[in-house]
Amino acid sequence: MSAIPLLVCDDSNMARKQLIRALPSNWPFRITQASNGVEGLEAIRQGAGQVVLLDLTMPELDGFAVLAALRQEGLKAEVIVVSGDVQEEAVRRAKALGAKAFLKKPADPLQLAEALNGLGVEVPLVRPADAERMALAQLPSVSFRDAFREISNVAMGRAAELLARVLGVFIKLPIPNVNILEVGELHMALADAQRGERLSAICQGYIGGGVAGEALLIFHDAEIDDVAKLLNAHMDESAKLEMLLDLASIIIGACLNGLSEQLNITLSQGHPLVLGQHCPIEDLIRINQRRWKRTLAVEISYGLEDLDIRFDLMLLFTEDSVPRLREKLDFLLN
Template identity: 60%
Template sequence: MPMVPLLICDDSNMVRKQLLRALPSGWGVSVTMAANGMQALEAIRQGLGHVVLLDLTMPEMDGYQVLAAIRAQGLSAKVIVISGDVQAEAVRRVLELGALAFLKKPTDPQALHKVLLDQGLLDPSQQTVAVSRAVAEPVTSFQDAFRETINVAMGRAAALLARVLGVFVQLPLPNVSFLEVGELHMALADAQGNAQLTAVCQGYIGGGIAGEALLLFHGSEIADMAQLMQRNSADYSDMEMLLDLSTILIGACLSGIAEQIDVVFSQGHPQVLGMQAGIDELIRVNQTRWKKTLAVEISYSLEGHNIHFDLLLLFTEDSVERLSRKLAYLMS
């Protein structure tokens, strides 16, 4: 029986490795890897993607664009989308664009197996025959593993926000970097110096992992956000609305991270910087812990609205070793 050309397309080395390991052991496939949509389309044109496992949020060309191009160019590919963006609207859109099924990250091998069987892509009679796959497993770094952990967490937070606000949340690629305290100070000072920005800060700690979450809003967009939050009382101020929104978004994102690394975070009370505290004070209190900071930046935007806001997660230097231990099983 000829091998089935299978294409795994995801910008994360860790996810490509996970999906390779999640494939049914008896499935006769020849595997090709792609790190973005442009590479995926080229592989499909070359006949290397009869079946495609496709991510949505990728650089250069995302999964939605790949699905649209497959349809527009009349390419033959049976696509299963595997994504951290679990918004109901995201699922609806990919199925409308021709995907056979949608699976959430991190991928459950049994769920993948069932979809392959249900879609007639896997022959049950072949499941006991082991097939070697001549493709090297990608090497996973700490930043790659942590970025994918964040990707899943921010997708869950976006799904909650989408339900609360009744909108579609456009997800970016999360940015994960290490910042020296001077670089962090400059970045936060720039934010403080921008009169158009309002920042909400909330501390968190759990399992020896600690940090501060900052949610940055543009002042001109607060009224639009209040309307989406269905504020119908004059007693419900802009600041109260921002605190409520921050609690939803920061809490959901931290919960998504905690679930994946098996910790429980305790969260402090959110504070509006500039009112209850300033960024300078935040830096002064934390500067001994923030000699080197693991910084995560997620820039959310709401489709159909001129609303953008940034979520910064600033993990203390001491937290990195514990995070590395928690993520070691993903990198191995």
């Protein structure tokens, strides 16, 4: 039985599992999986990627670099980008580097089928049951941490798209860091964000569907004037604070909405509060240490391309939220 060599290149087991399950049942695939761009590029060199489903935000080598290497080496591969980074500039860059289509995560099966049909690849005739069995034979196992990192990645991308439009710059996206932290570890993570600088921080609580927590957005004071310049604004202290609250509302709101959509829960958001302005991180910790116990922490650092500006976002879920989140993720995966 002939089959189409298909490479699924994504650092998330959950994302690869979702993509494999979304493949059309009438296409016979011989599936190879890669967890970063270096592995993916090597698989393509070895002939395992006539068709490639490619993530953009990956360790070792990101999707943009993979596309550039394919062009430089003259490798033949029909690439469909499937990414949580949905900025207009990300779409433009991916297509300029040779991607044939761009789908946002999580990929809709109908849109994926349409993109595959648009490649012009000759599809061998096989029984649908045989094709489906070939595609589903390699579903990866998914841990809670991996699954939560992936839905955070999608939510992060939604926020970046809004932020890019507001600021008029390309947002560099990290791989979200997901950990269950004791209060002491959380303090260390916050201290790592300081880099010896003074900070301003906005906190916003959220609750709903058995899930609760707080979002913490940290701004480095040295960068606030640079952000104001991007907005072509000359601001006094009051106006700068209002700008930070507006940016926090955009970033935190979009992230929480992205999580809500994927988990099928409604998260009510409290009013954003200024935790500390122009103060060292030790003061933030001292002021708030009684509120943060053992927590599921998602750390995201948004960087602005070609500018020394970044926003550090932490989503802190209560320990009691974790069983509900596991239940929701299990439903997504099965």
